[in-house]
Amino acid sequence: MTQALPLQGIRVVNLGWVWAGPVTGQTLAFMGAEVFKVESYARVDMTRNLPPFAGGEPGPNRSLSNHACWAGNGSVSLNLKKPEALKLVLELIATADVVIENFGPGVMEKMGLGYDVLRQAKEDIVMFSMPATGLYGPLKEVRTYGLSLTSTTGLDSLVGYKNGGPIPVENAYSDPFAGIFGAFAILAALNHRRNTGEGQHIDFSQQEAIMQMVGPAYMDYVLNGRVGGPKSNEHPVAAMAPHGVFPCAGDDRWISLAVQTDEEWKRLVALMGEPEWAAADNYTTVAQRVTNIDELHRAIAQWTQGFDDRELAATLQQQGIAAAPVLDVADLLTDPHFVARKTFVEVDHPLGFKETIYGGYVKNSGYDAAVVPGPIIGQDNEHVFKDILGMDDERYRQLVSEEIIY
Amino acid sequence: MSSGALAGIKVVEFGQVVSAPYCAKLFSDFGADVIKVELPAGDAARRMGPFPGDVPNPEKSGLFFINNTNKRGVTCDVASDAGRALFLRMLEWADILIENNLPRQMQKWGLDFETLHAANPRLVVISITPFGQTGPYSAWNGIDLNAYHLSGASNRYCGRPGEAPLEHGTFSADYFGAVTAATWGMGACFGREQVGGGQQVDVSCAEAIAATFVGGQNIGGYAQDGIFDKRTGVGMPQGAPATIVPCRDGHVWMLALEPGQWNGLRKVMGNPEWADLDLFQDMRARAENADLIYPFIEEWAMQHDKMEIMEKCQAAGCPITAVFTIAEAAEHPHLAARDYFVDIEHPQLGVVKNLGVPFKLPASPGGPSSPAPLLGQHNDEVYRDIAGLSEEELDRYKAEGAI
Numbered sequence: 031m032t033q034a035l036p037l038q039g040i041r042v043v044n045l046g047w048v049w050a051g052p053v054t055g056q057t058l059a060f061m062g063a064e065v066f067k068v069e070s071y072a073r074v075d076m077t078r079n080l081p082p083f084a085g086g087e088p089g090p091n092r093s094l095s096n097h098a099c100w101a102g103n104g105s106v107s108l109n110l111k112k113p114e115a116l117k118l119v120l121e122l123i124a125t126a127d128v129v130i131e132n133f134g135p136g137v138m139e140k141m142g143l144g145y146d147v148l149r150q151a152k153e154d155i156v157m158f159s160m161p162a163t164g165l166y167g168p169l170k171e172v173r174t175y176g177l178s179l180t181s182t183t184g185l186d187s188l189v190g191y192k193n194g195g196p197i198p199v200e201n202a203y204s205d206p207f208a209g210i211f212g213a214f215a216i217l218a219a220l221n222h223r224r225n226t227g228e229g230q231h232i233d234f235s236q237q238e239a240i241m242q243m244v245g246p247a248y249m250d251y252v253l254n255g256r257v258g259g260p261k262s263n264e265h266p267v268a269a270m271a272p273h274g275v276f277p278c279a280g281d282d283r284w285i286s287l288a289v290q291t292d293e294e295w296k297r298l299v300a301l302m303g304e305p306e307w308a309a310a311d312n313y314t315t316v317a318q319r320v321t322n323i324d325e326l327h328r329a330i331a332q333w334t335q336g337f338d339d340r341e342l343a344a345t346l347q348q349q350g351i352a353a354a355p356v357l358d359v360a361d362l363l364t365d366p367h368f369v370a371r372k373t374f375v376e377v378d379h380p381l382g383f384k385e386t387i388y389g390g391y392v393k394n395s396g397y398d399a400a401v402v403p404g405p406i407i408g409q410d411n412e413h414v415f416k417d418i419l420g421m422d423d424e425r426y427r428q429l430v431s432e433e434i435i436y
Numbered sequence: 437m438s439s440g441a442l443a444g445i446k447v448v449e450f451g452q453v454v455s456a457p458y459c460a461k462l463f464s465d466f467g468a469d470v471i472k473v474e475l476p477a478g479d480a481a482r483r484m485g486p487f488p489g490d491v492p493n494p495e496k497s498g499l500f501f502i503n504n505t506n507k508r509g510v511t512c513d514v515a516s517d518a519g520r521a522l523f524l525r526m527l528e529w530a531d532i533l534i535e536n537n538l539p540r541q542m543q544k545w546g547l548d549f550e551t552l553h554a555a556n557p558r559l560v561v562i563s564i565t566p567f568g569q570t571g572p573y574s575a576w577n578g579i580d581l582n583a584y585h586l587s588g589a590s591n592r593y594c595g596r597p598g599e600a601p602l603e604h605g606t607f608s609a610d611y612f613g614a615v616t617a618a619t620w621g622m623g624a625c626f627g628r629e630q631v632g633g634g635q636q637v638d639v640s641c642a643e644a645i646a647a648t649f650v651g652g653q654n655i656g657g658y659a660q661d662g663i664f665d666k667r668t669g670v671g672m673p674q675g676a677p678a679t680i681v682p683c684r685d686g687h688v689w690m691l692a693l694e695p696g697q698w699n700g701l702r703k704v705m706g707n708p709e710w711a712d713l714d715l716f717q718d719m720r721a722r723a724e725n726a727d728l729i730y731p732f733i734e735e736w737a738m739q740h741d742k743m744e745i746m747e748k749c750q751a752a753g754c755p756i757t758a759v760f761t762i763a764e765a766a767e768h769p770h771l772a773a774r775d776y777f778v779d780i781e782h783p784q785l786g787v788v789k790n791l792g793v794p795f796k797l798p799a800s801p802g803g804p805s806s807p808a809p810l811l812g813q814h815n816d817e818v819y820r821d822i823a824g825l826s827e828e829e830l831d832r833y834k835a836e837g838a839i
Contacts, residue, residue, distance in 0.1 A: 036627020053648065061623040082657035094656025099648075164796075169770035173755035177671065178689035181757045184765035186680070186689070188605030189594065196687055196759055197602060198671035198680045200593040206648035207612055214619040215795045217626055218466050222441040222800040224626075230799035238776055239794045242458075243604070243611040247762050249498025250486040252789045257763045258605070263581060266606045267499055269484040273581060275590070275600040282666065284601060286585040347576050354566075354573070354582040356601055358591040359654045359664035362646055367586075370571040373643050374655050386659035388647035392620040393568065395549065396635030 033397050035062025040220070041126040043068060043119070044103055045143070047075050049176060049202065050160060050236065051132035052100045053209025058128070058216065059102030060390050060399040066410055067103040068119055071436050072111065074407070084383040090407060091381060097404020098387040099206075106415075107408030109436045114429065116142050121419050124151040127223075128216055132160045135170050145231040154229035156219040160212050164235030176202025183241035184248070190260030192324075197260070207243075208236045264323065271319035272298075275356055276331045278339035284356035285339045287330070287346065292316065297349040302333050379403040411435055440467015441800040445625065447471070448530040449507065450514075450523075452479045454580065454610035455564040455617070455641065456536035457503040462618040463532070464506035465793060466802035471530075471818055472507040473523065475514070476837070478811045479504075488785065494811060495784045501808050502790055505780065509809025510818045511839055514545050519838035523547070524555040525823045532625055534617070536564045539574050549636045559634040562621035564613045568640030580641070583609035587645035592654065596669035612649075613641030675719035676726050677701075680759060683737040687759040688745050690733060693719040700752030704745075705736050782807040815839055 040063040044055035047069075055065040069075060071090075077099070078090040085092070106122070108115040120143075123129055129148055131138055138144055138159070148155050162179050163169045172182070177199065180186050190197040215232050223229055241248075246266050247258040263286070265273040273288045289295050292315060299308045307329050312322045319326055334342060339355040346353035355361070362368055363386075375389040380403065390399025415421040415435065429435040445468040449460035457472070457479065464470035472479075481503065482494035494500075512526075513519035527533060533552065535542070542548055542563075549569075552561050566583035567573040573586075581603065584590060590601030603609075617639040624637050658664045671679035677690040692701040698719070702711045710732050715721050722729050737745060742758035749756035760768065766789075771777065778792045785807075793803040819825045819839065833839045 034627075034631045036623045036631050038627070038630060057619060058623075061620065062627070082661055082663075084660070086661075094660065095653045098656050099652040163770060164774055167770045167773045169768075171750075172757065173750060173753070174689075174757055175691060175755055178691055178755065178757055181680075181689040181759045182765065182768075184760050184762040185604060185606070186759050187687075187761050189602060190605075191596075191599070191602070195682060196680050197594060197596070197669060198689070199604070200667060200671060200673075201649070201653060203589070203593075203604070203608070203612075203649060206652065207615060210619050210644075210648065211615045211794065214462065214615065214622055215797070217619065217622040218441040218802075219797055219800075221445070221622075221626060222443075222797065225441075225443060226799075228799050230797060233796040233798070235774070235795070238771070238774070238792075241765065241771075241776075242791060242794050243606050243608060244762065244765065245458075245502045245791055246454075246486070246499050246606055248766055248791060249502050251762045251766050253486055253488045253498050253785075254490070256486075257761050259761075261605060262600065263585075263603055265581075267484050267486055275585060275602075277600070282591070282598075284585070284591075286582045288579050288581050290579065350577050352577040352579050352582050354576070354578060354586045356585040356591055357588045357646075358666060359588050359650065359658055362588045362651060362655060363659060365586075367567065367571040367573045368643065368646060371568060371640070371643060373647050374651060374659070376659070386656050388651040388655065391640075391644050391647035392616060393570065393638040394620070394624060394635055395638070396624065396631050396633070 035397055035400060037061040037063040040064070040128065042066070042128040042130060043123050043126045045129065045131040047132065048077055049099055049205035050209040050212070051130055052103055053206050054130050054158065054160070054212035054216070056100060056102040057210050057213035060401070062400055065103050066106045066122065066414060067100070067405065068106050068108055068110070069407060070107050070109045071407060072109040072433070084379065084385055094385055097385055101387050101402060101404045102400065103405055104410040105405040105407055106410050107436055109433060110141060112434050114434045118419070119143070120147070120151045122414060123148055123155065125418055126152065126155065127220065128156045128158060130158045135161050135165045149229070154223055154227060156216060156223065156229050157231045158212060158216050158234060159232060160208060160234040160236055163237045165233045176205045179204050179236055180240055182237050184244045185240060188247055188258055188260060192260060192262045192264065194260055204236055204240045208239050211239050268320050270316060271323045272326055272330050274327050276334040278334055278337050278342060282358070283339045285334055285342055285353055286356055287351070287353045289351060294351050295319070298351055301345065301349055375401060377401070377403045381406065438467035439800060440802045441797050442466045442468040445469070445532065446530045447532045447534060448473060448526050449534045451534060451536040453481050453484070454503060454607040455614045456534050457481065458611060459562065459564060459614040459617045460507065460534045461503050461505060465804050467800070470507045471526065471822065472504060472509045472809060473512050473526065474509060474811060476511055482811070501782060501785060501788065504808035505790060505804035506806050507809055508814035508818055509812065510815050511812040513838050514547065516836065516838050518833055518836050520546060522823060522833060522838060527552060527556050527559055529822050530556065530559060532560045532562060532621060534562045534621070538565060538577065539569050553634060557633050558628065560621055560624045560628065561634065561636045562617050562639070563636060564617045564639045564641065566609065566641050568643055569636070569638040580607045580610040583613070583642040584645065586642040588650040589645050591666060592650055593667055595667045597667065601667060609641040609645060612645050613639050616644040670726070674723055676722035676729055677733055681730070681734055681737050683740055683742050683745055685741045686761065688737060688742050689757045689759055690737070691756055692754045697754045700754045701749060704748045704752050708736070778804055780804055780807050783810065
């Protein structure tokens with residue numbers, strides 16, 4: 031029996047590129063939407079050429095990171111510089127529910143695919159645009175990369191070691207965050223369409239979406255005029271201590287540990303063997319522990335450093351204390367929790383290699399997410415042009431030979 | 437009914453701190469009818485602050501204020517039989533339940549998914565926890581901190597080698613989990629007819645980040661080649677300049693990789709002689725000579741202000757941005773021009789700014805408009821109109837302490 035998926039019957043044309051836009055398409059595809067990324071050999075997305083490649087053999091259909099981040103998006107290849115290709119993409123949009131794009135403001139208009147044009151193709155289309163800082167406003171033309179966009183939200187100013195300067199996050203947390211968030215915006219617009227019959231053009235500013243994460247520090251500014259800064263791994267609103275990452279035995283092994291109640295603190299002290307420093311009345315209440323957090327964290331680091339991270343986490347958990355190992359990339363593949371949840375799966379790619387990607391990272395009791403390997407450029411051409419758009423063989427072959435379908 | 441995009445959707449939120457409250461706020465701010473159910477002691481965020489003047493007051497928590505707009509609030513002691521029955525009655529009304537209690541706690545209350553599903557087979561239960569409902573760590577205690585560091589994100593991407601891996605300084609795992617949950621939960625609700633009813637949407641904050649942020653870019657290569665990377669403390673170690681650099685009044689995100697960008701930066705710096713050196717003409721070569729080039733760039737940056745650097749470099753085609761402080765972000769004219777900051781009148785805090793909608797839906801605008809509820813503020817109207825309690829029943833539940 032084929033299982034029913036919640037977004038079956040929703041068709042998405044995805045003009046998104048690099049990371050965030052493809053993740054939006056992927057998210058909808060996991061839930062059953064039919065998603066076609068429109069791309070072309072005329073201008074291959076840079077992420078398709080990022081190593082490492084399957085089998086070590088370079089090629090735009092073999093980038094392992096690209097495949098994991100794009101899996102679920104189908105692919106239709108059209109060289110949109112050619113007028114005929116533009117006509118075809120509009121024909122496809124006429125059969126679709128959603129169009130996704132993450133270019134800068136105005137780029138879709140220049141390509142001949144502005145909202146007005148899309149609406150002529152499909153009156154109730156949901157167009158989703160996710161430029162860095164939104165479709166309008168004085169900073170709309172700002173140039174950023176995903177990993178530096180966060181600097182315009184205040185988020186980067188909070189990351190780093192206590193009393194030091196900001197430390198960069200070395201990849202774009204904002205891309206998958208905004209990519210998944212974008213799928214929520216689309217679902218909200220589809221719900222509105224269901225209620226009213228009306229489509230719309232969503233203005234999703236990645237800056238504004240990310241800045242939501244800064245809310246707690248923003249409130250401290252609004253209420254107290256305080257401007258937050260880096261504070262290592264301390265609690266974001268100083269509501270508990272200890273709250274940090276502490277060294278364990280071995281090379282680059284660490285444990286995260288947080289004490290939420292005075293009761294848990296007593297149990298931690300007992301577990302540490304009632305050391306003298308902990309007996310002093312500097313740490314009895316949350317307020318005391320927060321006030322004396324530097325000494326407290328130094329003392330706990332002394333205690334944790336001899337232990338194996340996983341064993342210590344298990345011991346602390348037995349006492350009901352929130353602790354977990356700090357994993358590195360290699361750990362993710364073998365960690366019993368992620369293994370049990372099938373977070374990462376090996377799939378057979380139609381080009382004849384195996385690749386490890388992430389599967390449905392949310393578990394639903396009613397269905398399994400639709401997990402497929404990363405797309406080959408143009409893999410869905412025949413289906414789209416012949417089955418959906420009703421093109422005959424001859425014309426299809428002609429368009430391929432003219433590199434319109436390319 | 438509201439005119440928001442999610443008008444007609446009925447949500448019960450039974451959550452605390454950030455993940456479930458923020459997830460439910462995404463529904464309430466876009467027009468769903470959201471009832472927040474709090475234990476008699478209230479959401480723990482009420483005890484966390486930030487508070488005005490640092491004076492604790494459960495009705496004045498900034499953390500509670502920002503994540504609970506547009507909701508009605510009731511109290512319910514689900515640990516009592518009467519309270520539990522009342523809670524289940526509320527769920528008969530709802531399309532969605534959003535909760536972030538540890539699985540063992542929900543079981544202890546007799547509110548496991550099977551029970552909830554039996555009470556309302558059409559209910560979509562969105563459960564957001566650090567580790568998830570299944571797997572060996574599902575029985576663990578945990579919070580945002582533990583989830584984030586379990587995901588691989590900190591070890592891989594943030595901190596200096598040999599020093600502790602870092603989180604962002606905010607509840608980044610909770611926010612990531614909340615957004616993920618809103619998306620997948622809304623999908624389950626939208627497609628409820630075709631999948632045949634309600635279900636549980638099990639979100640592990642750690643897993644969502646491990647998969648999409650860390651796994652996507654790293655796991656395929658590691659699985660195949662057995663090689664993996666760790667944090668370096670530098671923004672982008674393969675190219676330069678590509679990191680955060682100090683300047684006269686703060687920091688800038690210095691990025692000039694492609695030739696056009698590099699030439700733009702050279703021009704803004706006044707074409708210094710050192711920048712003509714052959715070994716600085718390619719982004720990879722510059723990265724290999726990072727210990728030479730960064731001091732030169734820093735020396736220049738220290739003589740200029742961040743907004744000036746940003747403006748001039750942007751005009752010269754470089755993607756360089758100032759590292760905005762919270763104050764600079766909060767006062768930024770671009771965000772103000774987009775109405776991103778919204779005044780909300782709160783009965784105890786007065787008129788206070790809040791962050792506005794994360795995305796704009798022109799045909800069905802949303803956004804925070806009414807303040808976070810006081811503890812139990814809507815007990816009478818909600819229990820009367822939604823749970824259908826008579827005055828007598830309402831009084832009895834109150835007397836018994838269930839409400």
